Structures are given as structure tokens and as C-alpha cells.
Amino acid sequence: MPAAVTPPPTDDLDTRRRPGTMGLLLIAPMLVWLVALVVVPAAIMVVYSFSERNPDTGQATFVFTLQNYVDLFRPPYVKAFSLALGTGGVAAAVIVLAIRYLGRQWMWLAELLGKVQGRIGAATFLACFWIAINVFADSSGEGGRLLKIIVDSINYAGLSTIICVLIGYPAAYFIGRSPESVRNLLLILVMIPFWTSFLVRTYAWITILSDNGLFNATLQWMGVIGEPIMLKDTPTAVMIGLVYTYLPFMILPIYGSVERLDNAMVEAALDLGAGPLRAFWGVILPLTQPGIIAGVLLVFIPAIGMFAVNDILGGHNVQMIGNEIQQLTTRARNMPLGAALGTVLLLIFVLIYYFGTRRRATA
Amino acid sequence: MKSLVASLVAAAAVCMTSVSTLAQELNLFAWSEYVPQSVLDGFTKETGIKVTYESYASNEEMVTKLLAGGANYDLIVPSEYTVEALVKQKLLAEIDHSKVANLKNVMPMYLNMPHDPGNKYTVPWMAGTVGIVYNSEKVKDPITGFKTMFVDKYAKRIVTLDDSREFASWVMVSQGIDVNDVTKETLAKIRPQMQKWMSLVRSFDSDSPKTALQAGDVDVGIVWNGEAALLIQEDEKFKWVLPEEGAHKFIDSLCIPASAKNKDAALKFMNYILKPEVGKEIWEAFPYTTPNAETRKILDEDSLKNPASFPANEEKLATFRDIGEMMAEVEKMFSDLKGQ
Numbered sequence: 029m030p031a032a033v034t035p036p037p038t039d040d041l042d043t044r045r046r047p048g049t050m051g052l053l054l055i056a057p058m059l060v061w062l063v064a065l066v067v068v069p070a071a072i073m074v075v076y077s078f079s080e081r082n083p084d085t086g087q088a089t090f091v092f093t094l095q096n097y098v099d100l101f102r103p104p105y106v107k108a109f110s111l112a113l114g115t116g117g118v119a120a121a122v123i124v125l126a127i128r129y130l131g132r133q134w135m136w137l138a139e140l141l142g143k144v145q146g147r148i149g150a151a152t153f154l155a156c157f158w159i160a161i162n163v164f165a166d167s168s169g170e171g172g173r174l175l176k177i178i179v180d181s182i183n184y185a186g187l188s189t190i191i192c193v194l195i196g197y198p199a200a201y202f203i204g205r206s207p208e209s210v211r212n213l214l215l216i217l218v219m220i221p222f223w224t225s226f227l228v229r230t231y232a233w234i235t236i237l238s239d240n241g242l243f244n245a246t247l248q249w250m251g252v253i254g255e256p257i258m259l260k261d262t263p264t265a266v267m268i269g270l271v272y273t274y275l276p277f278m279i280l281p282i283y284g285s286v287e288r289l290d291n292a293m294v295e296a297a298l299d300l301g302a303g304p305l306r307a308f309w310g311v312i313l314p315l316t317q318p319g320i321i322a323g324v325l326l327v328f329i330p331a332i333g334m335f336a337v338n339d340i341l342g343g344h345n346v347q348m349i350g351n352e353i354q355q356l357t358t359r360a361r362n363m364p365l366g367a368a369l370g371t372v373l374l375l376i377f378v379l380i381y382y383f384g385t386r387r388r389a390t391a
Numbered sequence: 392m393k394s395l396v397a398s399l400v401a402a403a404a405v406c407m408t409s410v411s412t413l414a415q416e417l418n419l420f421a422w423s424e425y426v427p428q429s430v431l432d433g434f435t436k437e438t439g440i441k442v443t444y445e446s447y448a449s450n451e452e453m454v455t456k457l458l459a460g461g462a463n464y465d466l467i468v469p470s471e472y473t474v475e476a477l478v479k480q481k482l483l484a485e486i487d488h489s490k491v492a493n494l495k496n497v498m499p500m501y502l503n504m505p506h507d508p509g510n511k512y513t514v515p516w517m518a519g520t521v522g523i524v525y526n527s528e529k530v531k532d533p534i535t536g537f538k539t540m541f542v543d544k545y546a547k548r549i550v551t552l553d554d555s556r557e558f559a560s561w562v563m564v565s566q567g568i569d570v571n572d573v574t575k576e577t578l579a580k581i582r583p584q585m586q587k588w589m590s591l592v593r594s595f596d597s598d599s600p601k602t603a604l605q606a607g608d609v610d611v612g613i614v615w616n617g618e619a620a621l622l623i624q625e626d627e628k629f630k631w632v633l634p635e636e637g638a639h640k641f642i643d644s645l646c647i648p649a650s651a652k653n654k655d656a657a658l659k660f661m662n663y664i665l666k667p668e669v670g671k672e673i674w675e676a677f678p679y680t681t682p683n684a685e686t687r688k689i690l691d692e693d694s695l696k697n698p699a700s701f702p703a704n705e706e707k708l709a710t711f712r713d714i715g716e717m718m719a720e721v722e723k724m725f726s727d728l729k730g731q
Contacts, residue, residue: 083716084480085458173727240607258547260608261594343594343603344553347729359451359555360722363459 070374076367086361096368105175108164116157123152174352174369181348182376184263185331188270189278192327193320195271196278200319203279204286215283218276230269230340237265237341261343269337274330278323285319325384329377349373415440417656420456420464422643423448423598424618425517427676434663440656448597449554451722457482457648465651466660468516468643471506472556475713477646483512484647490658493665500706501642501682506713513644514661517617519679520640520702521557523632524601524619529610536635537565540611541588550603551613553595555725556711556718561613562588564637573714578724589728604629617679619699624678631699640708642682680705 077096079088127148162183165176203214221229236242237259244256259265289312297307335350344351349369356366415438419426423446431442445462447453450473457464469477477483488494488510494502497515507513525534529548534540540549551558560570562581593609596602600614601622614622622629645664647657663669670686678700681687687695695701702708714721 086455086719087458234606238606238608258593261547343550344596345592345594345729347726352726355722355726358455359449360719360726361451361455362719363455 073367073370076364077371079364081362081364086363088364088367096364099365100174100368100372108161108175111164112157112161116153116160119156119160120149120153123156124149177347177352178349181332184267184270184348185328188267188274188331189324189328191271192275192278193324196275196323197282197320200279200282201286204283204289218279221276226273227336230273230337233269233272233341234260237268260341261345263342263346265341266338266346269341270331270334273337274327277326281322281326282316282319285316289315321384325381329380332376333373415653415656417442417466417653417660418462418464419444419466419660420453421446421468425468425677427673430664430669430672433669434660437663438659440659451718463650463652464648465653465657467646467648469646470641470643470711471504472711472713474513474644474646475506476715478507478512479713482649484649484651484654485511486514486647487658491662491665493662496665496667496683496685498682498684504642504710506710513646514665515682516643516645516664517673517677517679518640518642518682519616520633520638520708521552521613522616522619522638522699523611523634524604524614524622524629524699525611525632526604526628527630528628534611534632536632537561538636541591543591545611546591547593548610549592549612550594550596550600550609551592552600552615553597555722558589558725559585559721560639564634570639571712571714573717573721575720578720582724585724586728615679616699616702617677620678620697623697623699633702638708640705640710642710
């Protein structure tokens with residue numbers, strides 16, 4: 029039964045179900061793992077990010093400084109950021125006011141506004157702000173490079189997440205609704221790529237995407253194109269690589285939700301006169317939302333820090349935050365600045381996770 | 392990126408071998424596409440010492456990993472200017488010459504060089520240069536140097552090394568600036584042209600720039616001469632050009648980090664690779680400019696004629712010197728100008 033209609037557990041049940049010392053013992057290995065491989069490294073990174081750089085070695089010397097963060101948030105970024113906030117705000121206000129005004133003219137619009145009230149302002153503002161920051165990050169010149177990389181990374185990761193949802197949702201729905209025997213076979217097909225090393229699979233994409241590769245050769249053979257399209261070493265290739273890498277991480281959690289979806293609910297919706305679209309929008313989508321949110325988190329968060337795919341398919345020419353951190357900590361020999369950027373990335377993750385799960389809680 | 396695969400493999404190997412420390416081991420940290428497996432196997436067969444080969448794609452990357460600690464490297468292969476910096480920071484151990492008798496095989500011009508007078512810390516591994524290679528089936532106008540290659544008609548048909556110091560040096564020589572005169576002023580001076588040139592580049596690759604040329608993704612490349620020599624051996628359509636504006640020579644040497652655990656094994660390896668026949672084995676896999684006079688004697692005529700392996704003016708080419716803190720500036724400018 030879906031969670032929405034389950035009666036809340038009584039206190040009595042709750043205490044009986046609470047894990048005792050035995051339970052703690054059982055999760056101890058995982059806790060040790062978490063502390064050793066997540067908490068401690070993250071703590072080291074944060075400490076490094078507040079340390080001075082040793083000019084000879086590029087390593088951190090343990091003298092407290094805020095310089096690394098000052099270097100990260102240099103005036104050009106702050107300027108671009110505030111400009112984007114300003115223009116984004118003004119543009120959003122104009123759009124919202126315009127819609128309100130039009131809403132008075134047209135009843136249907138007013139009706140629509142009544143339904144999505146509150147959210148529309150925030151969404152419009154976010155969209156306007158994002159467009160503005162893309163523009164300003166592009167034009168802020170030499171000093172604005174890092175901001176541009178962060179904005180680009182969010183764009184690449186965001187776009188590949190959206191594509192993953194668009195491809196992954198129908199696939200997961202189809203798998204989840206298939207008869208059991210077929211379902212297991214399809215699930216194995218989704219997971220087969222994991223049997224081969226991720227790097228090997230990414231290298232394989234080179235032979236598909238290069239100028240004389242499979243993709244161009246096929247299109248040329250069919251006479252669709254004359255000259256090969258340059259795909260490898262472009263942001264498009266990086267996007268293809270990201271979607272390819274993370275698609276299974278979108279399909280699996282959505283499949284989990286779809287499999288648990290109660291058919292009776294969908295039938296009830298249809299019986300009560302909802303069309304297929306309405307049933308999907310009003311019943312199926314809300315019930316599978318937890319899977320989508322989990323998938324979005326599983327795709328977006330790793331994608332934003334990716335560096336191997338961009339290096340292999342982007343010809344070391346498509347820069348994301350991951351590449352920048354890698355360069356700072358290795359070649360540029362500035363461990364503290366790399367750590368500071370890593371800390372900023374960690375904060376972005378925490379924010380995304382917070383908003384992702386908060387929405388799930390209210391849903 | 393092959394270095395990434397290699398280092399993952401090496402990391403796995405380290406995990407496995409550290410369990411059994413019975414046999415003697417040597418941790419070699421060298422450039423990617425530089426050490427043939429057969430040489431490592433031959434060394435193990437002769438001495439019983441197991442070699443773990445981890446790779447890197449730039450001097451700066453190697454130094455960072457060396458300084459970060461954690462891994463114990465017994466041998467590294469820095470280029471001359473990095474040797475200079477490592478010596479200054481007292482990070483290298485002195486070599487006991489009595490244990491490297493084969494050092495006598497090295498040509499005099501590759502001994503006693505400015506970065507290490509008396510070869511107290513270094514044993515030359517391979518020398519080489521960086522030059523232009525192009526596909527003569529696609530490129531019809533003669534390319535003679537950087538200025539005739541970084542032109543709009545080859546936009547996005549170019550691969551270059553992913554190396555900031557190298558790239559900056561190409562712009563510097565084309566503007567008549569000495570490659571070792573790296574200051575804030577000279578960097579500011581070369582920046583506009585470097586930006587223009589970098590925008591024409593399709594991909595940056597230090598591991599194996601020849602791959603993009605072989606695949607036909609690009610028609611022109613600035614590559615290590617060893618990679619160019621392989622391309623020429625493979626297909627006559629590839630032509631080698633030593634840039635007319637000027638070139639430099641590099642010399643990568645085996646060095647023992649001061650922190651090395653198996654210094655004896657490292658010395659044995661140095662002596663082993665200086666044998667003429669081992670030198671030949673290395674050259675055949677990675678045909679750079681071998682500094683080993685005895686090896687050159689046993690190479691056949693055709694091999695010695697490969698223009699990429701053995702540049703005509705070998706003796707006259709200068710080397711990079713350590714530029715200290717300016718290196719970070721060069722790196723910063725390079726990554727600033729990437730991906731536009």
C-alpha cells in the first residue's frame with residue numbers, strides 16, 4: 029500500500045521496531061566505513077581549504093587563512109553574481125506582473141494562476157536568474173572564468189539529468205509494468221554495462237563519436253550528411269558521455285517506485301473519468317515522484333563533479349568543476365585552493381540534497 | 392588518460408603486492424607511454440625484483456603526487472627543469488656511481504648538463520624534442536613552424552600537448568622571447584597570441600597525442616618526437632617538422648627520491664636500462680632520441696634516419712630551466728585560456 033494511506037504507526041509499534049544494541053552492532057561496519065572514507069577525508073579537505081599554500085611545494089601549511097576563499101570569490105564573480113541577482117529579480121517581477129495583468133483579462137489564466145500560486149514567482153525568478161548568470165559569467169572576462177566553469181558544470185549536469193529523466197522514466201515505467209519474467213531480463217540489460225570498466229566504456233565512445241567513427245560513418249553512408257560532424261572534443265560529446273554513464277542510476281530508482289505503484293489507484297483514476305494524461309499527471313507521477321527525486325540526486329550530484337568523461341570525450345577542452353579541482357591539486361600545485369573549491373562543491377551538494385529531500389518530505 | 396587507467400591498475404597492484412612484501416619491489420613512477428612492459432619483465436627476470444609502474448602525464452602532476460606522500464616511489468623520471476627544482480628542494484637522493492657502471496654508455500652531450508652538473512642525481516633515460524607532425528594528405532600548403540600551423544584554416548584540426556610550459560614556449564619562441572625568460576611581463580606579452588592559438592586547438596593530449604592524428608580527427612599536431620617517429624614508421628603520409636621559430640630539447644632522467652625505500656633496487660634498474668640492448672628495446676617501443684651511444688651503434692641505418700627520433704641539430708637545442716614560482720602562473724594562464 030502506498031505510504032499516503034497507511035495509518036500512522038502507534039507509539040507502541042514504534043518502540044518495538046526501534047533497533048537495539050544489536051542493530052547498532054550490525055550497522056557498525058558501515059559507520060566505520062562512513063567515518064573513514066567520507067567524514068575524515070571531507071574534514072581534511074575543509075582544513076586544507078583554510079590553510080596557507082607552501083610556495084615551494086604547493087602543499088598546505090597549517091597556518092589559518094581565508095585567502096583561498098577570497099581567491100575563489102574574487103570581485104568579478106561577486107559582480108556577475110549580483111548583476112544576475114538584480115536583473116533576474118527585475119525580469120521575474122516584470123514577467124509575474126505581466127501575467128497577473130493578463131490574468132485579469134483572461135479567466136483561464138487566472139484559474140491556472142490560482143493553482144500554482146506562490147510557486148510561479150519563485151520559479152520565474154530562478155529561471156531569470158539562471159539565464160542572467162549565464163550571460164554575465166560569459167562576459168565577465170578573464171577573472172570570471174571560475175564562475176563560468178561552475179555555471180557550465182551546473183548546466184551540463186542539469187541538462188544531462190533532464191535528458192536522463194526523459195529517457196529513463198518511460199524505460200523504467202515499461203520495465204516496471206512488464207510481466208515478471210521479462211522484467212528481470214530487462215533489468216539485467218540495464219545493469220550489464222556495469223560489468224565492464226567505466227573507463228573502457230567511455231573510451232569505446234571515442235570510436236563512435238570521432239570524425240571517422242561509427243556515428244558519422246553511418247550518417248554518411250545513409251547520405252544524411254556530407255562532411256562529418258565534429259562531435260568528439262565538444263560539449264555535446266561530454267553530454268552524451270554523461271547521459272550514457274548515469275542513465276542506469278536514473279532508471280533503477282524510478283523502476284523501484286513504478287514497481288510499487290498500486291494498479292488499483294490508476295484504475296480508480298480511469299474509472300472516475302480521468303483521461304490517460306490526467307491519470308498520469310494526477311496519480312502516476314505523484315506516486316513515482318520519490319523515485320524521480322532519488323534518480324535526480326543520483327545523477328545530478330555525481331555528474332557535476334565528473335572529470336574523466338570530459339577529459340576523454342572533451343579532449344581536455346571542456347572544463348567542469350572536477351577538472352578544475354584536479355588541475356589545481358595536481359598541475360597547478362595549489363592544494364589549498366583546490367580544497368576550497370572542493371568545499372564549495374560539497375556545499376552545493378548539501379544544498380541540492382536538502383532541497384531534493386525537503387520537497388520529497390512535503391510531497 | 393591512459394595514465395589514469397595505468398594508475399588505477401598500478402593502485403590495484405600496489406594493494407595486492409603490499410600484502411606480500413617477501414619479494415623485493417621497485418615502484419617506478421614514470422611518464423605514460425614511456426616504459427615497455429618487456430623491459431620491466433626482463434629486469435624482474437634478471438634480478439628477481441618486481442616492478443610496479445605507475446604513470447603520469449606532466450612533470451607538475453608527478454611532483455604533486457611525490458610531495459603528497461602516501462605512495463612510495465623508488466624511481467621517478469622528471470624532465471631537466473623539474474630535476475633542477477627537486478634538487479633545490481633537496482628531494483632527490485645522490486647516486487652511487489660505482490653501482491651504475493653503464494653510465495659510461497651515455498653520450499657526453501647528455502652528461503654534465505646544466506640542470507645536474509656531474510650527474511650527482513640523474514641518469515638519462517630518454518632525450519627528445521617537441522615538434523610538428525602533419526598529415527600530408529590533408530595539409531597541402533607547407534607547414535614550416537608554429538606561425539604557418541596556427542592559422543584559421545586549421546581551426547579545430549589541431550591536437551597539441553596538454554602542457555602549459557610547452558605551449559607557452561611555442562608562443563615565446565615565435566615572438567623571439569627566450570623560453571626560460573618567464574616573467575609576469577613576458578607572460579602578459581604572449582597572452583593574446585596564446586589565446587588565439589589555443590582557440591584553434593581541438594584537443595589537448597599529453598598521454599598519446601598521436602591517437603587523434605591516427606583516427607583522422609585532426610590533421611596537424613604538436614607532439615613528442617617519439618610519438619611522431621611512431622606515426623612516420625606507420626604511415627608515410629605523416630611528415631615531421633622541427634619548427635623554424637625554434638625548438639628545445641628535453642631530457643628525462645631517472646632519479647631516486649630522497650624518500651625512496653628501495654634505493655638499491657633503483658640503482659640496479661638504472662644500470663639495467665643503460666645496457667645497449669635494453670636501450671634498443673626501449674627505443675623500439677618508444678623511439679625518442681636515445682642518449683645511449685652504445686644503443687645507437689646497434690640500431691639499423693633506417694632507424695637512425697628517422698627525422699623525428701634523431702633531429703639534425705640535436706646538439707644545438709637548448710633545454711628548459713627551472714622557473715620556480717612562475718610555473719604556477721604559466722599553469723594558471725594555460726587553464727584560464729582553455730575551453731573557449
